Amino acid sequence: MGSRIQICLLVISFQILLVATQMNNLDFAALNALKEIWKNIPLNWVGSDPCGNSWEGIHCTNSRVTSITLASMGLTGQLSGDIQWLSELQTLDLSYNNGLTGSLPRSIGNLTKLSNLMLASCGFSGPIPETIGSLQQLSVLSLSSNSFSGPIPPSIGNLFNLYWLDLTGNKLSGTIPVSSGSTPGLDKLVKAKHFHCGSNQLSGEIPSQLFNSNMSLIHVIFNDNQLSGKIPSTLGLVQTLEILFLSNNQLTGPLPNLTGLNSLNYVDLSNNTFDKSDFPPWVETLQSLGTLVMENTGLQGQIPVAFFNLPLLMRVVLRNNRLNGTLDTGPSCSDQLQLIDLQNNSIIDFVPGMRFKSELILVGNPVCEGKQGIKPYCSIQQSNFSYSTQPNNCVPVTCKSDQICSPSCRCALPYMGSLILAAPAFDQENSSIYMSLENYLMSSFRSHQLPVDSVSLSKNSYSPVLRLKMFPYGVDRFNRTGISGIGLVLHNLTTPYSDKTFGPLSFIADQYVYFAASWDSNKSNGGVPQLKGARCFSFEELKKYTNTFSEANCIGSGGYGKVYRGTLPTGQLVAIKRAKQGSMQGGLEFKSELELLSRVHHKNVVSLVGYCFEQGEQVLVYEYIANGTLKDSLSGKSGIRLDWMKRLQIALGAASGLQYLHELANPPIIHRDIKSNNILLDEYLNAKVSDFGLSKSLLYSENCHITTQVKGTMGYLDPEYCMTQQLTEKSDVYAFGVLMIELITAKQPIEKGKYIVREVGQKMDKAKDLYDLHEILDPNILGTALTGLEKFVDLAMRCVEEGAGRPTMGEVVKEIENIMQIAGWKLNVDTVSTSVGFEGISNHPYSEESLIIYGRALAR
Numbered sequence: 001m002g003s004r005i006q007i008c009l010l011v012i013s014f015q016i017l018l019v020a021t022q023m024n025n026l027d028f029a030a031l032n033a034l035k036e037i038w039k040n041i042p043l044n045w046v047g048s049d050p051c052g053n054s055w056e057g058i059h060c061t062n063s064r065v066t067s068i069t070l071a072s073m074g075l076t077g078q079l080s081g082d083i084q085w086l087s088e089l090q091t092l093d094l095s096y097n098n099g100l101t102g103s104l105p106r107s108i109g110n111l112t113k114l115s116n117l118m119l120a121s122c123g124f125s126g127p128i129p130e131t132i133g134s135l136q137q138l139s140v141l142s143l144s145s146n147s148f149s150g151p152i153p154p155s156i157g158n159l160f161n162l163y164w165l166d167l168t169g170n171k172l173s174g175t176i177p178v179s180s181g182s183t184p185g186l187d188k189l190v191k192a193k194h195f196h197c198g199s200n201q202l203s204g205e206i207p208s209q210l211f212n213s214n215m216s217l218i219h220v221i222f223n224d225n226q227l228s229g230k231i232p233s234t235l236g237l238v239q240t241l242e243i244l245f246l247s248n249n250q251l252t253g254p255l256p257n258l259t260g261l262n263s264l265n266y267v268d269l270s271n272n273t274f275d276k277s278d279f280p281p282w283v284e285t286l287q288s289l290g291t292l293v294m295e296n297t298g299l300q301g302q303i304p305v306a307f308f309n310l311p312l313l314m315r316v317v318l319r320n321n322r323l324n325g326t327l328d329t330g331p332s333c334s335d336q337l338q339l340i341d342l343q344n345n346s347i348i349d350f351v352p353g354m355r356f357k358s359e360l361i362l363v364g365n366p367v368c369e370g371k372q373g374i375k376p377y378c379s380i381q382q383s384n385f386s387y388s389t390q391p392n393n394c395v396p397v398t399c400k401s402d403q404i405c406s407p408s409c410r411c412a413l414p415y416m417g418s419l420i421l422a423a424p425a426f427d428q429e430n431s432s433i434y435m436s437l438e439n440y441l442m443s444s445f446r447s448h449q450l451p452v453d454s455v456s457l458s459k460n461s462y463s464p465v466l467r468l469k470m471f472p473y474g475v476d477r478f479n480r481t482g483i484s485g486i487g488l489v490l491h492n493l494t495t496p497y498s499d500k501t502f503g504p505l506s507f508i509a510d511q512y513v514y515f516a517a518s519w520d521s522n523k524s525n526g527g528v529p530q531l532k533g534a535r536c537f538s539f540e541e542l543k544k545y546t547n548t549f550s551e552a553n554c555i556g557s558g559g560y561g562k563v564y565r566g567t568l569p570t571g572q573l574v575a576i577k578r579a580k581q582g583s584m585q586g587g588l589e590f591k592s593e594l595e596l597l598s599r600v601h602h603k604n605v606v607s608l609v610g611y612c613f614e615q616g617e618q619v620l621v622y623e624y625i626a627n628g629t630l631k632d633s634l635s636g637k638s639g640i641r642l643d644w645m646k647r648l649q650i651a652l653g654a655a656s657g658l659q660y661l662h663e664l665a666n667p668p669i670i671h672r673d674i675k676s677n678n679i680l681l682d683e684y685l686n687a688k689v690s691d692f693g694l695s696k697s698l699l700y701s702e703n704c705h706i707t708t709q710v711k712g713t714m715g716y717l718d719p720e721y722c723m724t725q726q727l728t729e730k731s732d733v734y735a736f737g738v739l740m741i742e743l744i745t746a747k748q749p750i751e752k753g754k755y756i757v758r759e760v761g762q763k764m765d766k767a768k769d770l771y772d773l774h775e776i777l778d779p780n781i782l783g784t785a786l787t788g789l790e791k792f793v794d795l796a797m798r799c800v801e802e803g804a805g806r807p808t809m810g811e812v813v814k815e816i817e818n819i820m821q822i823a824g825w826k827l828n829v830d831t832v833s834t835s836v837g838f839e840g841i842s843n844h845p846y847s848e849e850s851l852i853i854y855g856r857a858l859a860r
């Protein structure tokens with residue numbers, strides 16, 4: 001099936017191609033296949049010439065696609081096997097799109113020109129296909145923070161040009177593959193500088209064959225796996241090694257002799273059991289050692305004085321071991337030394353060397369027994385260091401909603417993420433290093449001409465994580481091109497080509513949800529609608545406000561799609577109607593709908609807050625009306641009980657809203673679907689007319705009526721309209737009459753085959769009290785004073801008369817006011833009724849039926 005779709009796509013694409021010129025057929029077909037299955041693609045991916053029209057994220061050379069860089073785009077979907085047709089592709093960067101899921105297609109192995117494959121922090125799973133071993137040009141393979149499982153394919157050993165291998169943070173299992181006979185293995189990667197394989201489920205021994213003297217590894221990172229056995233002595237052959245992470249495995253002793261690794265700077269072997277290992281004598285030969293972390297490793301014996309002479313030594317963390325004797329830092333300990341943490345060992349005394357001025361922690365050693373508070377090293381001083389970028393010679397301003405004040409004191413929506421210092425080789429409590437990191441980042445962005453105005457970093461002492469914010473230049477937000485460019489540069493800076501000063505960094509981006517909202521425009525959709533008061537939202541924003549359209553936020557659904565409750569950054573609640581595929585209207589229709597909705601402003605009419613029309617989505621954002629539909633109140637479903645006066649108020653409100661649409665809106669609007677489901681009640685139980693989806697502006701009509709297909713809801717439908725299909729305001733008056741009957745009977749217009757209007761007409765006896773309607777009236781108001789009810793029934797019956805006899809909505813409003821006065825209503829009384837009873841909790845305010853909008857659903 002999958003392949004049939006692919007073939008099908010290709011055929012379609014080829015047809016389009018006959019008209020396209022320059023562009024390579026297969027490239028175009030492949031991009032189209034991706035476009036079909038991905039959501040949130042760049043908006044300018046239209047037309048048939050990705051190279052000529054410079055599709056965002058696509059780079060071409062000689063009309064062939066050579067690079068796809070779409071980091072942090074919010075892409076969702078799978079990676080289609082059709083990617084294989086991009087035979088000139090050199091760079092594929094889809095990092096930080098956690099909505100990209102599924103497995104890596106085997107056909108990725110056909111991209112033989114590929115030299116950078118960057119899929120960090122996506123949602124890919126399944127095995128890494130062994131075809132990856134065919135990518136002979138590959139120099140960067142970055143698959144970190146996905147859910148890849150199964151073994152590391154031995155074929156990776158064929159990637160002779162590989163420089164950077166990053167498999168961190170997956171679910172890879174099995175042993176580390178090494179070559180044997182004709183089977184390749186990682187030991188063949190003599191150009192590789194980086195093996196980053198931490199946080200997986202790798203097991204077995206680290207093969208001694210993995211390391212040899214021909215290698216150029218600088219980072220060997222296998223922490224947080226299930227590796228066992230001893231560390232092979234061959235590691236000592238890798239003269240280039242700078243950083244070694246083997247912490248949190250099940251490794252055992254003895255430790256290998258690493259004498260001669262003169263570049264080794266950072267070693268973390270914590271949480272392994274090198275049982276009964278003495279403090280290794282070769283450590284004091286490591287002239288570049290800056291950091292030694294070996295907590296909980298079973299180390300025993302005395303720490304040699306010479307160790308502290310290492311010229312670059314900065315941090316020593318050897319907690320929870322069995323180190324004993326007297327701690328002596330000697331006469332010439334390192335100037336750089338900042339921390340010696342020996343908590344929970346067996347140190348019996350401390351002899352400070354002359355130059356010793358670093359922080360020392362000996363809590364949990366015999367030397368501290370009974371000495372807390374006496375010796376400074378016998379208590380732990382929580383560092384209070386924190387760093388945050390200071391304003392750049394300007395006065396910070398207060399920003400609204402999601403915006404943040406930049407170091408240049410401008411409000412904007414920054415691209416943010418966490419920058420993790422994996423093996424910092426500097427004083428982490430010295431602000432100057434973070435300032436130089438900022439400068440380094442800025443100069444990198446500048447040299448790539450990225451629209452970054454400024455960056456800010458913040459950190460507190462308890463965490464190796466820095467928060468990085470990058471602010472846009474000149475505008476309040478980045479566009480997709482900007483974000484993908486930054487993503488690529490950060491990837492370059494933080495991984496393959498990182499600056500040595502800062503040690504290996506990794507960047508984990510937050511999703512950027514602020515891409516400028518846009519109007520999916522092409523010829524048939526028209527230009528961006530000009531709306532007063534209604535806002536254009538980006539789809540990413542709406543996703544954020546609805547918790548990614550989560551089920552928990554869903555407050556109604558229907559043939560049209562779903563309605564979600566959302567919260568804007570201002571705290572305003574909104575109801576977000578998202579059309580589902582198949583129920584969308586054309587762009588022009590949507591636009592005219594919006595223009596109609598946005599013109600309507602009345603306290604008894606639900607108002608439009610905004611809309612979204614991009615990425616193939618049609619979404620309307622309305623004010624949120626707290627107490628649901630009138631129907632739910634009348635039926636008892638919402639738990640709200642309405643007394644007679646409240647019902648009169650609701651009738652008056654709804655009538656006023658409708659009068660506004662008919663008489664005051666310019667041009668006038670016929671609602672066409674007045675019913676108890678479309679009257680919403682706010683927190684004060686004021687009526688609000690909603691759902692103009694079926695409404696038609698009278699602007700273009702000739703004889704004050706519009707001929708249309710009959711739409712609306714059974715029971716409320718004007719019989720004359722049904723017959724003549726001629727729509728006038730009087731059809732709304734008819735439906736309003738039915739609504740009035742509903743207000744006093746709490747019955748649906750058609751119930752058990754009986755039509756309520758006819759029932760009332762037949763039953764009523766004007767000679768009797770309450771026109772003798774007791775049987776039909778809502779028991780909830782029966783027995784209370786129903787002053788004016790007869791006049792109310794008279795008015796309702798006039799509304800459902802033949803067309804010419806019906807009152808206008810203006811007349812209806814006057815008459816209801818009149819009835820209310822008779823019933824004892826005094827003007828200026830507090831409209832927040834005190835006589836409303838609440839029981840239970842309201843159900844979904846936006847019910848199935850109230851969703852019939854855009855005239856898609858016909859009368860049922």
Ligand SMILES: *[C@@H]1O[C@H](CO)[C@@H](O)[C@H](O)[C@H]1NC(C)=O
Nearest residue numbers: 084085087107109110111134
């Ligand atoms: C992809 O590779 C497979 C196996 O190596 C081969 O059969 C197929 O023809 C290749 N496809 C393309 C488009 O080169």
Ligand SMILES: *[C@@H]1O[C@H](CO)[C@@H](O)[C@H](O)[C@H]1NC(C)=O
Nearest residue numbers: 187188190211212213214215
């Ligand atoms: C290192 O490379 C040389 C020359 O390419 C080769 O002869 C030798 O066998 C290699 N050694 C190892 C351990 O692979």
Ligand SMILES: *[C@@H]1O[C@H](CO)[C@@H](O)[C@H](O)[C@H]1NC(C)=O
Nearest residue numbers: 236256257258259260281282
């Ligand atoms: C470690 O190796 C070096 C040379 O490679 C050697 O001189 C030294 O004796 C060895 N140390 C131990 C404890 O085996």
Ligand SMILES: *[C@@H]1O[C@H](CO)[C@@H](O)[C@H](O)[C@H]1NC(C)=O
Nearest residue numbers: 247248268270271293295296
């Ligand atoms: C060692 O294990 C402990 C307990 O699981 C953990 O808190 C600590 O962070 C680990 N140390 C390192 C360096 O990973």
Ligand SMILES: *[C@@H]1O[C@H](CO)[C@@H](O)[C@H](O)[C@H]1NC(C)=O
Nearest residue numbers: 300301302322323324325326
């Ligand atoms: C330190 O521990 C080692 C090994 O357990 C032991 O041989 C030695 O006697 C201890 N030294 C002192 C001073 O306790």
Ligand SMILES: *[C@@H]1O[C@H](CO)[C@@H](O)[C@H](O)[C@H]1NC(C)=O
Nearest residue numbers: 295319320343344345363364
């Ligand atoms: C030291 O040991 C004590 C008691 O066993 C324990 O509570 C504490 O967490 C240990 N300290 C560290 C840093 O692991």
Ligand SMILES: *[C@@H]1O[C@H](CO)[C@@H](O)[C@H](O)[C@H]1NC(C)=O
Nearest residue numbers: 380381382383384385386461
């Ligand atoms: C941080 O701690 C030092 C002493 O440890 C103290 O002098 C300083 O005032 C503290 N700073 C803050 C911001 O708390």
Ligand SMILES: *[C@@H]1O[C@H](CO)[C@@H](O)[C@H](O)[C@H]1NC(C)=O
Nearest residue numbers: 426427429430431432433436
């Ligand atoms: C902080 O680091 C800089 C170099 O990065 C150094 O010049 C300065 O003396 C350091 N400051 C402190 C307080 O250690």
Ligand SMILES: *[C@@H]1O[C@H](CO)[C@@H](O)[C@H](O)[C@H]1NC(C)=O
Nearest residue numbers: 044056451475479480481482
């Ligand atoms: C994206 O932003 C950059 C700089 O802010 C601008 O030069 C470029 O034209 C924008 N691209 C699009 C497609 O809007």
Ligand SMILES: *[C@@H]1O[C@H](CO)[C@@H](O)[C@H](O)[C@H]1NC(C)=O
Nearest residue numbers: 448485488489492493496497
């Ligand atoms: C990444 O770094 C490499 C090597 O320095 C360079 O060739 C490439 O152009 C860089 N890419 C970006 C986007 O900075």
Ligand SMILES: *[C@@H]1O[C@H](CO)[C@@H](O)[C@H](O)[C@H]1NC(C)=O
Nearest residue numbers: 626627638639640683841842
């Ligand atoms: C009606 O709205 C008010 C204000 O939001 C709220 O306090 C009340 O609980 C709501 N009633 C029901 C039944 O939801």
